[in-house]
Amino acid sequence: MRKLLIPLAALIVLIGAAGLWLTRAQPVDAARFEGLEGDAAAGETVFIAAGCASCHHAPEAEGEAELVLAGGQRFPSEFGTFVAPNISPSSEGIGDWTLADFAGALTRGVSPEGTHYYPAFPYTAYTRMADADIADLWAYMRTLPADPTPSAAHEVGFPFNIRRGLGLWNTLYLSEDWVMPADTAELERGRYLVEVLAHCGECHTPRGALGGLDTGDWLGGAANPAGDGRIPSLRPGALDWSANDIAYYLESGFTPAYDSVGGHMVAVVDNFAQLPAGDRAAVAAYLKALPEG
Structure with a gap:
């Protein structure tokens, strides 16, 4: 029996290690953004094209209030309801982040703490963003009003509330490849x-x-x-x-x-x-x- 249990235990450990490896978060290399200075004016164009305010302003906000990215809008899906977080430059939002933290969230779906974001946030599209555009967007967003509203929790049940599993999802769906060719x-x-x-x-x-x-x-x-x-x-x-x-x-x-x-x-x-x-x-x-x- 002991001869059977030892290889079985080794197999379980091996499977567990493989699971941890495949589901790990993979942030960007911070050195890639060292010394990169963004242009806030250019970042405003990126911000508009990416529709950041459309999802992250508070519900019912209008006009200039749409630039207060306090979050709170709800997005239902078959996996649960996702709630847009605060991404204003406050401590409740992204005020304590670095440019590399921001790039990791945008292009890898990884939080500064090393956890996975849900792909309701379209990082699978943003993963192909140019580094200069990321830096420009970061520079612009730091000029926007700060708001202290805490981000609300997503309403997602088991098993989708196990964020670690998103590492496997990213293995399947996170790609830097273009969908369509472009020759002009x-x-x-x-x-x-x-x-x-x-x-x-x-x-x-x-x-x-x-x-x-x-x-x-x-x-x-x-x-x-x-x-x-x-x-x-x-x-x-x-x-x-x-x-x-x-x-x-x-x-x-x-x-x-x-x-x-x-x-x-x-x-x-x-x-x-x-x-x-x-x-x-x-x-x-x-x-x-x-x-x-």
Whole structure:
């Protein structure tokens, strides 16, 4: 019996060690950001394109109050309800963080304490952000108002409340690879906006059973996580607008049929309307280059 128990115990220890290794948090190398100075003015453009305020301002905030990133908005899903945290430059938010801490959260989904964030925060898109954009965004966010509101806990039950398991999820779904090729400067800019900063795929791409994006049906439409209707496909076979129609919609909120934007897209259009016309044209070019679907 002893001869059987010893190898069994060794196997259990080996499996446990492998599990700890596979589920570990993997922050960025802090040395990568040493000496990197951000430009707050450039960071404002990154902030707008990424829609940071849209998710992290307090519920019902309007106007200048949307720049107070106190958190509190609720985002239901089949895995539970996620509550946007305070990311203002206060001690209750990210005021005590370093640039490397910020980069680790944005691109690896790792907190300064070494725990995993839930992918309701779109770090799987931001993982391809340029280091300069991260530094610029960090510089801008440090200029915003601080707010002392504590972050509320997510409402997530077992087994999804075991954050360690997200290490395995990241092994499956966290990738720095681009979804679509881009062979012109305009398409590269459109890809960067769609796939990274504006993280369009988070809503417009279907998900598998574990919540990972099905990139084989990229931007092909998806179920609404709130359970009300369906989020439409952005592929040319479904969205038959011209590139000018798409760019104008992102600026004005009006469709070619003279309907107006609604739902969560109101905030998206509000953000894109503040970007240069070339950025809206780049997004339109990227969407027109997608497979028909």
